[in-house]
Amino acid sequence: MKVIYTDALVIGAGLAGLRVATGIKDRGHDVIVLSLIPPKRSHSAAAQGGMQASLANSAKGQGDNEDVHFADTVKGSDWGCDQDVARMFVNTAPKAIRELANWGVPWNRVRKGKREAVINAEKVTITENEKAHGLITSRDFGGTKKWRTCYVSDGTGHSMLYVMSDRSIKQEIEIHERIEATALIHDGERCSGCIARNLITGELIAYIAKATTIATGGYGRIYKVSTNAIISEGIGTAIALETGIAALGNMEAVQFHPTAIVPAGILTTEGCRGDGGVLLDVDGYRFMPDYEPDKKELASRDVVSRRMTEHIRKGKGVKSRYGDHLWLDITILGRKHVEKNLREVFEICKYFLGIDAAKDWIPVRPTQHYSMGGIKTCYTGESPTLKGLWSAGEAACWDMHGFNRLGGNSVAETVVAGMLVAEYISEDLEKNNNVSISTALIEKFYNAEKEKIDQLLNGNGTESAFELRDAMETIMMDKVGIFRNGDDLIDAVNELEELYKRSKNIKVSYNSSASNPELVTAYRVQKMLKLALCVALGAEQRIESRGAHAREDYPERNDRDWLKRTLATWDSDDATLPKLDYEPLDIMKMEMPPGSRGYGKDNIWHHPDTAKREKEIEEIKSNMPNADRFEIQKALLDYPLPNKYKGKNERLIEPLS
Amino acid sequence: MSEEKGRLLKIKILRYDPKVKGSIPEVKTYRVKEAPGMTLFIVLNEIREKQEPSLQYDFVCRAGICGSCGMIINGRPSLACRTSTKSLPVEIRLTPLPVFELIGDLSVNTGKWMRRMSERLETWVHDKEKEIDFSKIEEKMDPDKAEEIYELDRCVECGCCVAGCGTIRMKEDFVGAVGLNKIARFEVDPRDNRTHDDFYELIGDENGVFGCMSLMGCEDVCPKDLPLQHKIAYIRRKLVALKNK
Numbered sequence: 001m002k003v004i005y006t007d008a009l010v011i012g013a014g015l016a017g018l019r020v021a022t023g024i025k026d027r028g029h030d031v032i033v034l035s036l037i038p039p040k041r042s043h044s045a046a047a048q049g050g051m052q053a054s055l056a057n058s059a060k061g062q063g064d065n066e067d068v069h070f071a072d073t074v075k076g077s078d079w080g081c082d083q084d085v086a087r088m089f090v091n092t093a094p095k096a097i098r099e100l101a102n103w104g105v106p107w108n109r110v111r112k113g114k115r116e117a118v119i120n121a122e123k124v125t126i127t128e129n130e131k132a133h134g135l136i137t138s139r140d141f142g143g144t145k146k147w148r149t150c151y152v153s154d155g156t157g158h159s160m161l162y163v164m165s166d167r168s169i170k171q172e173i174e175i176h177e178r179i180e181a182t183a184l185i186h187d188g189e190r191c192s193g194c195i196a197r198n199l200i201t202g203e204l205i206a207y208i209a210k211a212t213t214i215a216t217g218g219y220g221r222i223y224k225v226s227t228n229a230i231i232s233e234g235i236g237t238a239i240a241l242e243t244g245i246a247a248l249g250n251m252e253a254v255q256f257h258p259t260a261i262v263p264a265g266i267l268t269t270e271g272c273r274g275d276g277g278v279l280l281d282v283d284g285y286r287f288m289p290d291y292e293p294d295k296k297e298l299a300s301r302d303v304v305s306r307r308m309t310e311h312i313r314k315g316k317g318v319k320s321r322y323g324d325h326l327w328l329d330i331t332i333l334g335r336k337h338v339e340k341n342l343r344e345v346f347e348i349c350k351y352f353l354g355i356d357a358a359k360d361w362i363p364v365r366p367t368q369h370y371s372m373g374g375i376k377t378c379y380t381g382e383s384p385t386l387k388g389l390w391s392a393g394e395a396a397c398w399d400m401h402g403f404n405r406l407g408g409n410s411v412a413e414t415v416v417a418g419m420l421v422a423e424y425i426s427e428d429l430e431k432n433n434n435v436s437i438s439t440a441l442i443e444k445f446y447n448a449e450k451e452k453i454d455q456l457l458n459g460n461g462t463e464s465a466f467e468l469r470d471a472m473e474t475i476m477m478d479k480v481g482i483f484r485n486g487d488d489l490i491d492a493v494n495e496l497e498e499l500y501k502r503s504k505n506i507k508v509s510y511n512s513s514a515s516n517p518e519l520v521t522a523y524r525v526q527k528m529l530k531l532a533l534c535v536a537l538g539a540e541q542r543i544e545s546r547g548a549h550a551r552e553d554y555p556e557r558n559d560r561d562w563l564k565r566t567l568a569t570w571d572s573d574d575a576t577l578p579k580l581d582y583e584p585l586d587i588m589k590m591e592m593p594p595g596s597r598g599y600g601k602d603n604i605w606h607h608p609d610t611a612k613r614e615k616e617i618e619e620i621k622s623n624m625p626n627a628d629r630f631e632i633q634k635a636l637l638d639y640p641l642p643n644k645y646k647g648k649n650e651r652l653i654e655p656l657s
Numbered sequence: 658m659s660e661e662k663g664r665l666l667k668i669k670i671l672r673y674d675p676k677v678k679g680s681i682p683e684v685k686t687y688r689v690k691e692a693p694g695m696t697l698f699i700v701l702n703e704i705r706e707k708q709e710p711s712l713q714y715d716f717v718c719r720a721g722i723c724g725s726c727g728m729i730i731n732g733r734p735s736l737a738c739r740t741s742t743k744s745l746p747v748e749i750r751l752t753p754l755p756v757f758e759l760i761g762d763l764s765v766n767t768g769k770w771m772r773r774m775s776e777r778l779e780t781w782v783h784d785k786e787k788e789i790d791f792s793k794i795e796e797k798m799d800p801d802k803a804e805e806i807y808e809l810d811r812c813v814e815c816g817c818c819v820a821g822c823g824t825i826r827m828k829e830d831f832v833g834a835v836g837l838n839k840i841a842r843f844e845v846d847p848r849d850n851r852t853h854d855d856f857y858e859l860i861g862d863e864n865g866v867f868g869c870m871s872l873m874g875c876e877d878v879c880p881k882d883l884p885l886q887h888k889i890a891y892i893r894r895k896l897v898a899l900k901n902k
Contacts (some may be wrong), residue, residue: 038768039714041723055795095791102789102796104782104848106806108790109798134797152807158722166781177768178760201676205672229718252727263694266720323695340804343723351721352696369658427862466706510710514676515761518710647792656793 001446004439006032007429009193009209011181011236015157015414016393017104017215018164018173023173023422024211029429032207033175034196036231039165043217043229044414047157048344050139050149050269051415052408055095056651057110057135059128060147066090066649068145068458071592076143076300078547078557079594080250080372080402080565080585085379087591087639089400089409089416094649096415097150097587101136101444104163107152118276118333121286131652140274142408143300149408154269154344157411164415179205182388182452182523184212184239184246185437185445191246191389192437194239195449202514204449206442210435211425213381213390214240215418218371220254222532224473226368227260227267238527239377241534246386247567247581249376249397251531252538254406255548258304258368264352267270267369268345268362270407273297275341277330277396279308280361281316284327300546302404303599304364309482318363324390327361334358350609366482370394370410372401372548373535376567377457379640381421382428388435390425392417399565403547423642453513456473456522459591461507465522468503472496472525472532480536485552489540494534497576534568534578541580545603559594559607561631563587587613591637664691664747668700670712670755674761684750685709687870697730697737701763714763721880724813727754727820728763734817734878737763754820756829768814773815774832778859780839782849802847809888811881818885820873830864834875834885837866838895841888844895853899861900865895 009023013035021031056064069090075080099109112133117126119140128137133170152159168175181194193208219234220226240246258279259268273279274316278286279297291307294300299307308326311317317324320368330338330345335358338346342357349357375383375391377398383389392398393414400413433489455461465541478494503526508519545551563585567576587593587609594610596602627635630648650656673682687704698719705712714737717725721739728737729752731745742749757765774780818834825831828874840856843849860866869889876885 002844023727037717037725038771038814040771041717041725041768043718045813046718046720046722098791098793098795099789102782102784102791102848104846106798106803106810106846108807109800111800134799136795137800152810153804155807155811158813159807163781165802166775170779170781175772229723231717264696264720348720351741352694354741419711485865508710512711515674515713515764516711517705517713647790648795649792654795 001443002203003208003387003442004032004205005208006030007209007402008211008213008425009034009207010215011215012215012217012395013039013175014044014215014217014393015161015164015411017213018168019415019418020213020215020392020422020425021500022164022168022171022172023419025173026428027426030591031173031428032405033168033173034179034181034207035175035177036180036199038177039168039175040161042161043232044161044411045158046229046267047355047563048154048267049274050151050156050408051097051160051412052141052144052148052406053097053150053412054090054146054148055094055097055136055138055150056146056213056653057132058137058147059126060140061138064146064148065651065654067633069093069148071407072144073400074592076404076406077175078404078597079559079563080253080546082379082399083396083590083592083637084639085400087637088379088641089413089422091641091649092416092419092645093412095645096412096419097136100160100163100415103167103242105159106152108153110135121276121278121332128611129652139271140298141270141305142273142295142298143406151271153340154271154342160411162272175574181236181239183445184243184387185442186243186245187441188245190387190435192435192441195445199520202513202516204446208437208442209434210429211388213392213421213425214375214395215391215393216395217527218394219531220368221372222472222476222528222535223368224477225265225375227265228368229256233528233532234371235524235527237374238531240383240391241530241568241570242527243386243571244571246383246389247569249373249399249536250403250538250566251534252371252542252549252566252567253372253403253547254368254535255370255372256299256305256366257301257369258308258366259328259364261348261353262320262325262363262365265367266352268328268348268364269342270301271331272328272342272345275337276333277328278332280327280329281311282318283316287311287316288649294598300404300597301407302550304387306550308366320363325363325365328364329361330357331359331361348655370405372403372405373397380424381417382424390421392421403549418644419645423644452523453519456506456508456519457511457513459507461505463502463506465506465508465518465525468499468506469521469525469528472499472529476532476535478522480539482643483550483552483637484539485628486540489536492536493533493540496529496533500533500576503529508580530570530578537578537580538566538568556603556605559610560605563594563607589637591633593617659686666691666700666742667748668704669748669750670762672762673759674713675759676761691742695742697740697742698726700742701737722813724815727767727815727817728752729754729820734820736815736880754816756819756825757816765816767814771814771835772818774836778832778836778842781900782843782846783851784848786848788801798847806842806846809845809883812838813881814884815880817878817880819880821874823872823874824868824870828864828868831868832860832865834889837869837889837892838883838885841892844892853895857896859901860892861896866896
């Protein structure tokens with residue numbers, strides 16, 4: 001049995017994992033990172049449009065600050081987020097972006113003077129402040145009051161990931177590529193590392209660590225069509241679930257992005273609409289202003305996706321052999337802008353659709369895009385129930401996104417969570433230096449993984465892993481999609497449970513224990529079905545509509561009964577369904593009590609605490625007539641942050657003394 | 658999207674798994690019915706799922722962004738995910754990228770090669786490691802300069818340029834166009850304090866910028882259309898000038 005010891009183990013080498021790893025290493029601890037692939041291939045690279053941080057440098061970002069970013073994020077989450085975490089996030093995002101600028105990310109910069117832009121389908125002239133010339137600029141994104149999304153053309157994630165990855169090389173961080181964690185080692189109270197499989201040789205390895213961080217991204221690939229990379233299968237999330245101790249939060253909160261191309265499901269960035277692109281129907285008619293006269297194409301993602309689906313259902317979609325779609329028109333932005341600022345989009349259209357996006361409309365429809373749900377952590381990033389297990393980025397339900405994530409807030413989360421979680425892990429490592437683990441425990445987990453693989457390769461199974469995966473993806477797509485209803489969800493749960501039972505009987509036809517893609521599919525599909533069941537059952541039980549979770553049979557947001565986070569656990573190997581518990585969100589501790597997001601008609605069942613807290617907040621504010629925004633904020637919500645990141649953020653209009 | 662007639666594609670794949678004792682490289686042929694909008698990503702998945710479960714290849718983003726799926730397609734290094742079958746004849750020959758360590762079939766270890774290249778060329782901004790207060794407003798940068806850096810930062814390390822390079826066949830330690838482009842990227846970056854002398858130390862020899870024979874294979878096959886030859890020539894000029902001083 002090969003055993004490797006380290007202080008901290010990080011599973012996943014995307015932006016979140018690498019930022020955690022470099023932060024821990026900076027504090028003088030050893031760290032090993034496991035990755036399915038070379039780190040620079042991670043799905044973080046696909047983040048096109050940008051990263052939100054309230055720098056307020058650009059003309060349209062004037063007046064932006066943490067408070068505005070916080071309000072947008074909480075509203076965007078449909079009040080499902082953890083407001084402490086949202087506050088931690090908005091205060092750290094400007095620091096994160098400035099750190100990355102220092103490390104080498106070539107953020108696009110403000111250019112002083114007049115420039116042409118397209119707003120609401122009209123050409124306008126924007127005049128940029130001379131003092132801001134050369135500072136990091138920003139573009140418009142959905143669901144935000146200010147232009148806050150900082151960007152590098154439309155290759156933001158790519159540039160960020162390359163800088164992070166090169167920094168980890170500079171720091172001589174060990175990254176073990178093509179290694180897949182398949183089980184966490186734990187004694188019911190504390191996680192001590194994982195069993196991992198070498199995808200080239202098939203060798204099983206035990207990694208033993210005092211802190212184990214899961215940063216493996218989302219679980220979009222349980223759906224048939226997803227913008228996610230094909231490795232975004234949620235395996236890191238699933239191995240946390242399989243401990244039976246760690247819980248997954250809000251798994252039913254799944255985001256659909258309005259504009260993925262048809263049929264390939266590849267993303268075209270929200271920056272297309274942020275920069276002035278519009279959505280058109282079969283008649284070439286711009287329909288979004290009819291539904292959302294205020295924010296139009298730049299309403300929050302969940303809202304735009306639903307409006308598009310409604311419009312298609314009215315028969316206004318464009319028929320194609322791949323089903324109905326709508327058009328995204330960016331031709332109005334002009335060829336120069338498209339080829340430069342939306343270059344990835346231009347390339348994707350060229351290669352995957354054979355069209356010229358500067359001249360032709362792009363066929364799009366809402367497509368699975370982001371997993372708000374994930375491993376439930378407290379604000380430090382640690383699982384509240386399984387010590388020593390940490391999570392950051394899309395894999396985590398840290399919970400700054402609640403039921404809907406704003407565009408630009410996810411790459412921002414990866415690095416911000418990475419910075420903060422690395423500090424908390426380091427503190428923990430410095431406190432708990434004497435964590436011991438028995439060899440017997442390691443052996444138990446090692447042998448269990450070995451047996452599972454033997455069973456798949458040499459057992460008497462009859463089921464095909466590829467077929468099961470296909471069936472799962474179809475069920476999720478058809479029955480747990482943008483609009484949901486009780487009947488379909490009950491069917492989905494039953495059908496998925498049946499598939500899960502069948503997945504215990506998979507037979508792998510190619511019998512090699514080394515590199516074996518079929519074997520990999522087999523053990524992954526067993527795990528993915530558990531996640532699919534958490535999503536479907538969570539959606540079936542939640543009889544309200546909140547953010548991206550839209551129930552046709554329960555269209556109202558019900559704060560009275562459902563202002564709570566779903567927690568899913570998987571009790572035992574024999575279970576065929578997750579166990580669901582709920583954790584209420586305490587309105588009396590909120591800085592921003594639940595209100596309307598300002599889309600469509602106000603359809604909310606209020607919680608009795610909402611009015612109480614609103615009144616309390618008014619009183620607190622009226623008792624501090626001379627206070628500045630920081631003092632008021634602190635009086636309403638005193639949130640934690642590592643000392644290192646507590647400082648106020650400087651802006652042109654808010655100089656630091 | 659135009660209607661393609663369903664051709665019966667003949668996919669010929671060079672198969673070899675160096676880990677399997679006694680395995681000999683051989684070309685195997687698979688027949689796949691062409692479908693509208695089909696890419697090699699779809700073709701290879703179909704072969705794996707229906708005909709050859711052991712087939713090894715790498716895809717991650719399947720959108721031409723991550724650089725995982727470089728392979729030789731009818732003699733030319735390209736990204737398989739964004740290659741449509743429509744652009745190819747009925748017979749399609751797929752072989753792994755040369756130069757890189759073979760994992761099996763079409764899968765090669767570009768990660769290992771690229772990490773070594775990064776370590777060797779120190780592909781990160783070199784500054785004085787001064788303690789910076791990130792609460793303060795960031796340093797300014799000329800907007801054109803930022804765009805110029807990104808232009809070279811777009812490399813996805815797919816390895817196509819390495820596979821298309823003649824020099825590297827003769828000098829296995831040649832850093833390749835990918836490596837020289839990295840130097841060009843940091844040379845342009847005002848945040849990097851390295852001087853031309855420093856760059857000379859890294860690439861001022863036959864395994865660096867003076868090894869390139871200007872065959873231009875790298876630029877011909879670069880999926881991101883990076884100005885590789887132009888940049889190699891530029892760096893060479895700068896370093897020659899340094900020597901002649």
